[in-house]
Amino acid sequence: MMACGTLLGIGLGPGDPELITLKGLRRLQAAPVVAAFAKAGRTGNAWTIAEPHLLAQQTRLRLEYPFTLEVAVSDPRYHREMNAFYDDCARQLAAHLEAGRDVAVICEGDPFFYGSYMYLHDRLAGRFAAEVVPGITGMSACWTRADAPITHGDDVLTVLPGTLPEAALVERLRVTDAAVFMKVGRNLPRIRAALGQAGMLHRAILVERGSMNGERVTPLADWPADQAVPYFTIVLVPGRQGVR
Secondary structure (H helix, E strand, C coil): CCCCCCCCEECCCCCCCCHHHHHHHHHHCCEEEEEEEEHHHHHHHHHHHHHHHCCCCEEEEECCCCCCCCCCCHHHHHHHHHHHHHHHHHHHHHHHHCCCCCCEECEEECCCCCHHHHHHHHHHHCCCCCEECCCCCCHHHHHHHHHCCCCCCCCCCCEEEECCCCCHHHHHHHHCCEEEEECCCHHHHHHHHHHHHHCCCHCCCEEEECCCCCEEEEHHHCCCCCCCCCEEEEEECCCCCCCC
């Protein structure tokens, strides 16, 4: 019997194609099938990062979300349809794996840090051999590009999804030294309000498209309150205060 292929979760890093790891590049180029999630009608950031490294003979498998922001997470339809979508994606990958082909699922940042790869890993890792190659996270690239050391000594860093209620954000900010806000987008007004309540707004930095084309670094206090931000935006609150 033909041996099954291996499921690979490969972190591509924060956006700069040169920030993929050597191991990630080697495993990516050795895989006969490459898969990535993307919004319908869009190229997809993972595909954009990987493009300089992909080979002509590799099969490309686009996994297009049924929706992104159009349906609220609180809507029962969201979980029902997204679960069905991930089940279908897993079936597509399983067909290649059962035929003996390795499948590399690529994603920006690190696969196990808010990465959609995890949903495939949950469904397939118990049936097939699986290997995850970590990647440089977007937040690491952002604080580097902002020239903002994020922690020092005994500083505590808290990573917060901007989707949390404002009161929950304030509560967590009051017991941390440094913070990183993910999932900013339409949640920026809530994040700004929470930082103001916690007395941290003056320290906050907004980074758009860190390490990618179109990168911008701006003090959050200077960002117009009515101006939207792109999907790839992170808010940083450095904890390292002064030189020690």
